[in-house]
Amino acid sequence: MSTIFPKWFNKLPPLILAGVLGGGSAAVAGVWYYATPKFWRVGYMPSQPYLTPEYEDVLLREASPRVPGVMYPGFSHQIHAGKLGLDCRYCHSHVEESSEANIPSVSTCMGCHAEGHVDEKFARPANLRFVRDAWARDESIRWRRVHKLPDYVRNFPHNVHINAGVSCFSCHGNIMEQEVVHQVESLSMSWCLDCHRNPEPHLVPRDKVTDLYWVRNQFRSTKFLNTASSGLGGLDSGTPGGAALLSGLREHDLHLLPENCGACHY
């Protein structure tokens, strides 16, 4: 057969076989790893808010060197929630009563940032110009959406989670230290289910839900492993919430931690 094929052709079948097997495995592994919300979504960090270039330039100039690239923190959670220690609910005021964690209105910003309310030395008026201009024009500011569930998730109630003792920290991460907000968790369906199937490690007392530093320290100390005991809820028995709340509600007949499709999709 040497007249038709060179000798190395004898190796072709095993080579093809190996290629198919290897390539197939690589493809599967690739899809498995890359085609996930964990890969695509986590770390999404857009500049905030969405502005015209004149405002953008100012912010970029003022941007902290810690923020890589061309990101600008129009609003820094690190300053507001971290340094200043504002409670999450100061701005996200309806989070306990509505499924939406609302974005504050311009008037909320102006509560502090109206001319003269805050020492201009700290507030850096150039950075604030977009807020004050929006206020003057009665327009809203366009924030870029970071955490977004797919459209077919019809039911994600913030209020229920907050009231059940799920801290903001559990889904949004150490948001009090983020100069530019980014997505920390994958927010994929399996991620949701993980928590719904074993919620205790993620539950904190009701009054600590927005106390993010406290929560972080607790999570660090328990390493998320505090499942055998009554969970974090046991730490503060005086306040309903957390695992105590959970076990109390479990006595009731309401289906508490839905894992069924119809809880979110309809």
Place this chain on the structure above:
Amino acid sequence: MSALHPDEITAGRLTGALVPDRPLTMDPQTGDGTLIDDPSKRAPLVLNNRSFHDVTEIVCGYCEQRPGGWWLPVFGLVSTLAGIGTLMILYLLVTGVGVWGLNNQVDWAWDITNFVFWIGIGHAGTLISAILCLLKQKWRTSINRAAEAMTIFAVICAGTFPGIHVGRIWMIWMVFPIPNANAIWPNFRSPLLWDVFAVSTYFTVSLLFWYMGMIPDFATLRDRAALRLKRATGPTVAPFVNIRQDQLRAWIYGLLSMGWRFSTRHWQNYEKAYIMLAGVSTPLVLSVHSIVSFDFATSILPGWHTTIFPPYFVAGAIFGGFAMVLGLMIPARELYPNMKELITLRHLENMAKIILVTGSMVGFAYAMEFFIAWYSANKYEADVFMYNRLMPPFIADWLGLERSAPYWWAYWAMISCNVLSPQLFWVKRFRTSPLWIFVVSMAVTVGMWFERFVIIVTSLHRAFLPGEWGMFFPTPVDILTFVGTVGIFVTLFMLFLRFLPAFAMSEIKNVMPQASPHPDHH
């Protein structure tokens, strides 16, 4: 020896320039001589006392020579149909399943009818290859290759329909058990999922079986091309292109034959693999259509919810599959020279007998459905058989019944094609006449399509609540899609006849008298 090269002799014979050295003698009693009923005499499986070399020449000739003048027009026609079918499928994908005539009462109609029809067609191949092989039926050797090819092509046509009938084809991956971030598996309780596994397994095994069987024949074709290359004869691929056809043949058949060298070790491995694949395929013949029948049998719909479906479907599939083999091979036998020497009347008669048996099984199943409908005393079940299928309006009028079956014609088309027409084969004259066999096998093919239509549409269109009854009317897209798959099927089959070894040369040679060291002792 003639001064002509053997290829040229074959070529001459094929084109009719040379008269066959031994013309076929047809006896009025025994046809081509293979129909002797005397059990002490074994009828020849290859006529005209052909030598091994002759068989090689004949079979390889189909691939190496230009076919007759009929080929191109016929191929043009069927490939056009295939193109139309493909366009219809594209139109469907772009626009939505609504281009078919389906509705909220009849959610499956031609799509699943065609699926089950084609899957059924695909049964004969593996049956002939595997079960008849295990049963040592020597007559299978001259039809098994074509039947296997037909299986592959039919399963391709069949597999199209479940794929395109879903509303969101771009999400079809969700039927496969792939790990995903949603933490959801497919529903392993669903017969549709079993279909996915059953059909893909069947296709894979059939393809392996078919391909493996062809390896020695590919090697023969490769070697012949290589020899001719050495002699520097033969045409080029196209005018002014300095590539010889045989060069391509040597390469392609060479690749396909995977280095087959006709060594004893090769043959030994080959035989082992063949018998193993036959063993693996045998349960598949039974399982695939059983599983397809579960699509219906596991539902609760009267007319579908029937425990006899698995055997009934398997029998029906073999029935329809053999009819299709005959429907393809009888014309081929007429159109290709010397094919009658390989596919004798005995072959045809054997297949006709199988059609008679399986047709009667199917008829029995039809009768049992009626018996059970009555015996179960279930009004809904009885109504489906009586008033969705059986009762023609004119008879209903005559009997004074208040209802009749709008699809009675489909039911009666099925009965006459599937149950009545094979009964002709009780008569020897009909089952040994290629023309009659062809007519009946075509009728059976049509009837088997109607069987699926009857099961699917007539059960659905008038189910439990009369308030939600509705008719199904096919659209042109429905019809052209089906016609298109017929085109795809025949196109592929013609390409197969043209370029691949249509007969298992090595196996035919095995059953020739010359292969036996003691030809007189059986």
Place this chain on the structure above:
Amino acid sequence: MSMDQCHSTVGQLPAAKPRQTPHELVGANGRAYWRGLDDAADTPEFRDWLEREFPAGASMINGETRRTFLKLMGASVALAGAATIPGCRRPDHKIMAFSREVPEDVIPGKPVYYATSMPLPGGGAEGLLVETHEGRPTKVEGNPNHPINRGKSSLWSQASILELYDPDRLKDPVYVPSGADVPRSWKDFAVWSRQHFARLAERRGEGLVFIVERKTSPALAVMRSRVEERFPKARWFYYDPAGADSAIDGSTLAFGKPMRESLRLENADVIVTLDRDLLLHDDGGNALANARGFGARRRVVSGADGMNRLYAVESAWTVTGSKADHRVRLAPSQVGVFAVALAGELVRQGLKNAGPLADALNRAPAASGVDQKTVSAIARDLLAQRPGRTLIAAGPTQSAEVHALVHALNVALGNAGSTVNYRPMTAAESMTADEAINGASSALASGAETVVCIGVNPVYDAPAGARFAEMFARAKERIVASVGDNETVAAATWKLPLAHFLESWGDTEAADGTLAPIQPMIAPLFGARGELELLAMLAGEESLDGYEIVRTVYRSRVGGADAGAGFEGWWRRALHNGVFAQGEAPAAGGLAGVQGGAASVMGRAAAALGRWEPPRAPGENSLDVVFSIGNVGDGRFANCSWLQELPDPLSKIVWDNAAMVSPATAKRLGIEQTDPTDKKPKGRMVKVTVNGASMTIAAWAVPGIADDTVVLPLGYGRTVCGHVGTGVGFNAYPLASGRNRRTARGAEVVRTTVGSPWYNISTTQSHGSMEGRAIVREADLAAWAAYGDDPFKGLSAEEKKRLTIDPYGQERQLNFAERMGELAHAPANVNAYTNPQRGLKDPPVIGGPGPTAAPSGETGTPPDFAKNPQWGMSIDQTLCTGCNVCTIACQAENNIPVVGKVEVNKGREMHWIRVDRYFTGHDRNDPNPEVAHQPVACVHCENAPCETVCPVNATVHGPEGMNYMVYNRCIGTRYCANNCPYKVRRFNFFDYGVKKFNGDYIGRETLSAIKADPGNVNLIPPRLRQRLDEIQKLQMNPDVTIRSRGVMEKCSFCVQRVNEARIEAKLKGLERIPDGMVQSACQQACPTDAIVFGDIYDTGTAYTNADGSKRTGSRVHAMRSSGRTYQLLGYLNTRPRTTHMLAVRNPNPELVSAERKHLWDHPFDHGHGGNGKAGAGHAHGPMMFDTDKAEQDAGYRLSLSVLGAHA
């Protein structure tokens, strides 16, 4: 749910504030859409946003008020492709919060409910509660505080939300000085009209004609009087094209002045209707209250409960007739004869207080063609009741004399003040359509120069004889204000967009006199203005603000302490409650306002009767005509696709009207349709000639219509309407004329000779017989009373054992309704497998409905279904009138698309809840069948056949017993739909959800088809349609996914509402969701409360009913415990969570056939045809077609004997 004052009322003028040009603060701008076409949003990002399903961020709005929701659309702008760096990873979604003025009561993500009311055509109103999501109204509910609605709602109020967002509405004023449209603004009109009307005012309104809608609204009346003051010589016409003129005339005859009646059906034990649809269409404003009152007297739960009795004498089918215990089929002219015969019989049988009427009746000509036996039985029944417990009601087809007679009979029977109240009509209300249209026509003919039409469409609906269009064109200035486009607008010189009631201020007066505010839910779209504001402009008022106008009216009406400083509080309470508590109190009914009292009524009625001549019976070439009202009302709702696609309750025709006749008449005239059961439905085109006018229309035979009568539904055949309504059906108005314009005599119906002889008709139901299947089970009250509580009463122990022990030796507990079905003669299901949902084997006994009790240690795990809540629904077929409002409410709540005539023709309608209609009778050709209505939606089987077959787990079961449909998981194999025995699953064959019905794309072929036959306008296949208009998307419920092509959908038990309630209950720390906290959309709308939804496992909680009485357990549990409850197709062991309740009728023993009476004592037998077999029973209704049962029973006995069981 909060009902509060609309904060838009707080000191802001609705449309007066000029819009600021948005500053380009940011790169992309979401622009205002609704303030005018000039700035219609056309930016790609806007489109992008809209084309996606509603993003959650849309719930943040930044506007000043919810009405100014222009910025909502910018709320979350998806900018595909990114000008910015982070966009390269995914599309940039913007969230826009409020800016400066934050409305206090709007919490993003939570709907807010506001009370308002809807004026009904012809007078009357409904009180509504409107759900708004961040400023856009999405769903209309009935206001629980409003006495007409009591939380319920009608077809038209449900559909009004779609009318609001109709993209075909008029947009901004248009002036047509010389044939061509010139776009103008309201400012231009103000300038023009100031001059023009000042000139007219100088002439005191000479040559000025007003044609205005006849509706009841005090504020409107005040504004109209202001205009009249300015133009005293102007002519005013109050016009209701489909009104019952003869009822106005009849009340004038009887009482000396026009009186409006309002009925109290809850007080009536026996009701006789004379061609009147009390329950749906012919009692305009009061139909909801009527249905509620009627239903209240039919709520039969135990065997001891009684019910009222309804006799319907009618010509066309109405839902009232379909619910009647006895329906007498008579041509409209003969219904009057029947009325006189009944009156005579009443007098003969001793009716007191008839006075002179008795003499007149004795003198009246003897009735012919009326079944005397029926008449005397009805009369006896009426007289057997206590005074004031009966009701006779005449309908619009009846002459004034008959109406007068009926009024007199009601008075004589003591019903005035009890079952019927009278209230004087205002001058506006009492103007008949005939007076209005002929008056207007002649005023125009005599040279009126300016005509103002507000909310009317006389060019379309005037009778041919009035030649209105011609006269209209003669006027120099034709000012037409209308919400939607119409024929009159097309002929106008000034086209003014009128504000929809959901976007304007006003008030309404309901049929019973209740006053209610109309408050806007949204700033006027398309630059429209309210009617009050327009009239104020014409009256030359200073303030053009509807809000101020209404407040001023009520400030002057409110007396006492509330008038001054207290007014604000009063006003806020009124807006909150949706009812003006101290408006004019409803008249106390009775004959308080009638001069001379009862005696004078008798005298007047006697006089009227003296003038009455019995009409001859209709004949072959002289048919009677009924002009009926259907789903699109008098034509004003023709552009509402929901109503067009809603099937007619009896004929089930959609997207068309047809000349309906009885099968016998159709056969005689040779105009039968194709049999829709097995062919594409086509009607014969016929030419109907009457009153000197003629029309061509498709004919359609419906069993149960009076012979020699043709029914022509009004409101179709609009030629200028919009994308939806134009060219749908045939216009019958030109034929309707005269003083009694809802009927006509002497019609000729012949096949057409020109054009295509056949016409495609689309119906949602092709087969009307139950085929002997126990689907709708029915029984008469006598049988129910005897056996309802114990279906085995009176049987020997041996017999009872035979019936309660199944062939496997298991005992079963069959209730009354179940003994009528398949379960009574089928072996029980025996399941070898453990049910994963309940963790136990299905019990061999198919017992009563509801979850099974915990297993007795059979398996380790407790059954999931024994945990509250377990959702279920009960549908009472006694109460279901077939009005279809559940279908519309469901459509509005669940974003269900409209598919169009052609798709319905293919059997692809999308309604999640349908009302199946079955005819039952002695045989298939019974000319006078009874009708059974059966609402069917997904029944949420506990053993759901759909779930096992889905290959991708797209339909699964929840722990609360709901069958979920996960759209995103669905790939569309449709296997679930095939395996659903109830056929309730609906497939999106095309992109119905996101494509606009009837797009602008019209191919050549379609165009020629439309030319050939305007009825074919809906031929445009959905795949060629345009994407949904942006504005239509605002109606969508943000809590429900909009389904794409290729996805299956079905009733979800309103899971979004359930989840909302569960969240509420959790947050409130409630132990369980209390009964009534979740109402499904269909239940909420159902006027008779036939649908009850709730926790079927809530058996022990104590509740207080609305009337103060106590009950234990949920309502749905109580319904399911009734002996009337059965599982539809329960023998399949699907264990549906929606159960149906057997329909009970209450026929008069005197009028019942012997074989039917036999069923009273033997309700489980076969009654007809003698083929009954012991123990194998069906209800009397469905079994009437049961001819092949005997053979099957033989098979059954054989199978039992093989099993070795006793048969």
